[in-house]
Amino acid sequence: MGGAFTVAVDWGTSSLRVWLLDSAGAVLSESRSAEGADGLAAGGFEACLTRHIERLGRAARGARIVMCGMVGARNGWREAPYMPIPARLDELPRHAMRVAGAGVDALILPGLVRNHADAPDVMRGEETQLLGFSAVPGFSGLVCLPGTHCKWVRVRDGGVDDFSSAMTGEIFRLLAQHSVLRHVVDPQARIAADDPAFLRAAAAGLARPEALLHTLFSVRAAALVSGLSAGAAAARLSGLLIGTDIGAALREVAPGTAVSLIASGPFVALYEQVFGLAGVRPRVFDADEMVRAGLFRAARLWDEMELCA
Incomplete structure (x- = not known):
C-alpha cells in the first residue's frame, strides 16, 4: 500500500x-x-x-x-x-x-x-x-x-x-407496512432467492409486468384462501415486484443487450436469480x-x- x-x-x-x-x-x-x-x-x-x-x-x-x-x-x-x-x-x-x-x-x-x-x-x-x-x-x-x-x-x-428509476424497494416497504397487505406480510422476513413462493411470483412478474396492480392483491388473497404464511407472502410480494421491475426494463432494450448488475447484500442473489429466469446472465459488481x-x-x-x- x-x-x-x-x-x-x-x-x-x-x-x-x-x-x-x-x-x-x-x-x-x-x-x-x-x-x-x-x-x-x-x-x-x-x-x-x-x-x-x-x-x-x-x-x-x-x-x-x-x-x-x-x-x-x-x-x-x-x-x-x-x-x-x-x-x-x-x-x-x-x-x-x-x-x-x-x-x-x-x-x-x-x-x-x-x-x-x-x-x-x-x-x-x-x-x-x-x-x-x-x-x-x-x-x-x-x-x-x-x-x-x-x-x-x-x-x-x-x-x-x-x-x-423504479420504486421497487420503497413500494415493498410501503405495501408491507402501510397497506392492507400488512396483515399478511412479514416485512422483516429474510427472503431466499430459491424460495418457491419468490420464484413463482418473479416468473409471473416477468411474464406480465403490466398486470402488477392485480397480482399485488393476489398476495392478500393467497393468505386468505390458501393459508399463505407471512414469510411466504413477503417472498411472493418481493418476487412480484422484482420480476415486474426486471421484466419491464428488459422490454425496453433489444434482445441480447449486455447487462451488468451493481449491487450488494441480499439484492445480489435476488436480482441475479430473476435475471436468470429471464434468460439473462449479468456481470455482477459489488x-x-x-x-x-x-x-x-x-x-x-x-x-x-x-x-x-
Whole structure:
C-alpha cells in the first residue's frame, strides 16, 4: 500500500461511510455511522465529517475529500446541481461543488438528471458507482442498480445515454407496512432467492409486468384462501415486484443487450436469480467497491484538472 491519497465519503440519506484510500485506491482505514444527511442540521455536516476524519488516523488530516450522495442534495451540506444526460461520467468532477472550510477541502459530486417533460428522473449517488464501473473497458449496455429506488441505466463507452428509476424497494416497504397487505406480510422476513413462493411470483412478474396492480392483491388473497404464511407472502410480494421491475426494463432494450448488475447484500442473489429466469446472465459488481472506485477516480480526475488549470 502507498501513502494516504484521499478521503472518500459516501453520505446517504440514513448512513455515512468514510474511507481513507491510498494512491492505488486501497482502503487504509474507514469509519461508518448512521449519521445520514437527513438527520443533520444545515450547520452540522462539517463537524460530523471532521469527527470521522479524526477516526481515520493522523494520515487523513489535510487529505483532499471527495463526497457523493445526499450530502449534495438541496437539504444537504451544499447543493451540487444535477448534471444533465447524456453525459460522460469522467466529467462529473468538473461539475462538482467545492466546499472549503477550516481543515476541509472537498468536492461534492453532482447527480444526474433526465430533463424529459413527460418522464423526468434524477439520481444522486449511483452516478459515482457508475464512474467506478466505467473503468470496465468497452462496456455498452444496461446497468441495473437495485435499492430503495432501482436505477436502470443505459451506458455507452463511459457515458450515460439514458436512465430510469423504479420504486421497487420503497413500494415493498410501503405495501408491507402501510397497506392492507400488512396483515399478511412479514416485512422483516429474510427472503431466499430459491424460495418457491419468490420464484413463482418473479416468473409471473416477468411474464406480465403490466398486470402488477392485480397480482399485488393476489398476495392478500393467497393468505386468505390458501393459508399463505407471512414469510411466504413477503417472498411472493418481493418476487412480484422484482420480476415486474426486471421484466419491464428488459422490454425496453433489444434482445441480447449486455447487462451488468451493481449491487450488494441480499439484492445480489435476488436480482441475479430473476435475471436468470429471464434468460439473462449479468456481470455482477459489488456496489461498495464501485462507489469507492468512483470516488477514487474522481479524486484522480480532480488532480488532473488542477494540473491543467
